[in-house]
Amino acid sequence: MIRRWNPVDLAPPIGQYSHLAAVPADHELVFISGQVGVLEDGALSGPDAESQTRQALTNIERLLESMDAGPEQLVKLLTLVSGTEHLEGYRAAREDVFASWYPGGDWPAHSLAVVAALAAPELTVEIEGIAAVPRR
Known part of the structure; x- marks a missing residue:
């Protein structure tokens, strides 16, 4: 089981991470290339950060499923957002998806x-x- 934690002698995370x-020794690390908000047919899921974030996370979930894994196996995420004007839409989608993926708040390490x-x-x-x- 992946172990995630926040040391008590450090300020708590400022977000969902x-x-x-x-990672336990009996696990293999798998690196997931950057996923964007494109649908299965290659079309963009929408012009906004919220729809693109939802689709990018759906794509990550599908990649994990292809290995008989799920979001609980994510150790680290890196998100790139193209401009501060897209942060609100990104955060709304991430919070919604993470509520489903991590109902207990056991979030992976994550940089934005x-x-x-x-x-x-x-x-x-x-x-x-x-x-x-x-x-x-």
Whole structure:
């Protein structure tokens, strides 16, 4: 089982993440490339950060399912948001999805960066991850 925690002698996280996460020896680390808000057919899920965040997280969930894993196996996420104007939509979608994925608040380690742009001008959010999947 992945262990996530926040040391008591450090300020608590300022968002939905844990300061530390540790992977048991019987797990394999899997690196998930940055996912954007594109549907299965390659079309953009919508022009806004909220719809793109929901789709990017759905894509991550599907990738995990392809390995018989789930969001509980996520150890670390890195989110890139293309401009502060997209933070509100990103946070709304993340909070909603995380409430479903982590009802007890046992969130993975997570970093958020606001960047000038992503790979295409219509993209507002990109999320990459590291998962710990039990060895088979």
